[in-house]
Amino acid sequence: METTREKLIRATFDEVFSHGYQGASLSDILAKAGVHKGSMYHFFANKKEMALAAIEETILKKNLQKYSYVETYTSGLLEAFYTQLKDTSVRDFKRGCPIANVVQEMSNIDEEFNTLMKSIYGAFRANIKAIFDKAIEVGEMKPCDTTKLALFTTSTIEGAILAAKASGNAQDYSDVIEELIEHIEGKR
Amino acid sequence: METTREKLIRATFDEVFSHGYQGASLSDILAKAGVHKGSMYHFFANKKEMALAAIEETILKKNLQKYSYVETYTSGLLEAFYTQLKDTSVRDFKRGCPIANVVQEMSNIDEEFNTLMKSIYGAFRANIKAIFDKAIEVGEMKPCDTTKLALFTTSTIEGAILAAKASGNAQDYSDVIEELIEHIEGKR
């Protein structure tokens, strides 16, 4: 059974993902979670702390399962990565990328959000870098500046999601990813 | 002299760029513009219409001067484009990209914003495509799918700005742009 705190985390993440942090209404979150206001303030100091917790915990949990395959794979690592990239079923092009959304909304507004998003986005880059490092290690790729390549890759992915959100056309995402993969393939 | 309407447009764009549309306070905008509330409602039906006007007019004006060089250039077009891309002095990495910010905040929330941003982002892509088309025309580049290349380029640029905003490090932008230019150079 889902605890009250879990209900709040889930509802908060969803509302923030949909309407942004500033646009997320506390009463809407509470209604969605089916939790009363006073009860919420028992678990969290305020709206901001609840949102920070929701973002951190949700994304942390998601990333844990998302990049776990890197450890076990010994061959075909890049192909597995490409397959993952091309999989549009995990994407929500209407709402975009939860990380990018919060970065753009809050990084320049609030120091705590800035710190959190810096850490999350940094972890994203580190995860991608780990894939390239491993690919080089197992001989799937020529040695190169994987930090830079990971930065380029994450940037292009985020840009691709944004493009699809702007146009309302998921194909735009796929087109960018296709070209990105070509670029990475050039490093083999 | 700046008209009242111009003052409002300028203040609104700046506030929306800084705090997002939802986070932009009408009273703050009015204070910054030095205009009274009733006066504002003489020119605009409501906050939303003012914001839409501010975004459209400001970005339209900016883009007009930004890509005017494409018409006149006959050689070294790609180099000129690269120089423009590398120029970080026109960027505001704290606040990010005004287009991307609004797309991410509003595209999935409001239909009018969605329509406007679709048009603005589309124009951005068209501008970049025009550069590649011209480059091919004057023989600086091999023929290729310029629609796709423009989509890739704009996506990567937006992603690069986001990366720099997330990390607080302008160098991240430059690194991505460097790799992007390498990629385009591969098409020569």
Next chain:
DNA sequence: ACACCACTTGACTAATCGGTCAATTTTGGT
């Protein structure tokens, strides 16, 4: 001089915002 109209002023409203808190119920340990 008068009238007209664009524009400005600033007080006002209703609704919503995030947040507080005392009273109450539920739960777990002994």
Next chain:
DNA sequence: ACCAAAATTGACCGATTAGTCAAGTGGTGT
């Protein structure tokens, strides 16, 4: 069974939000 702590309830608060409007100002054309 009893107690204390944890959790829940819901009314209430001040501040802020976007938006309204009647009254007034100032310039322009006749």
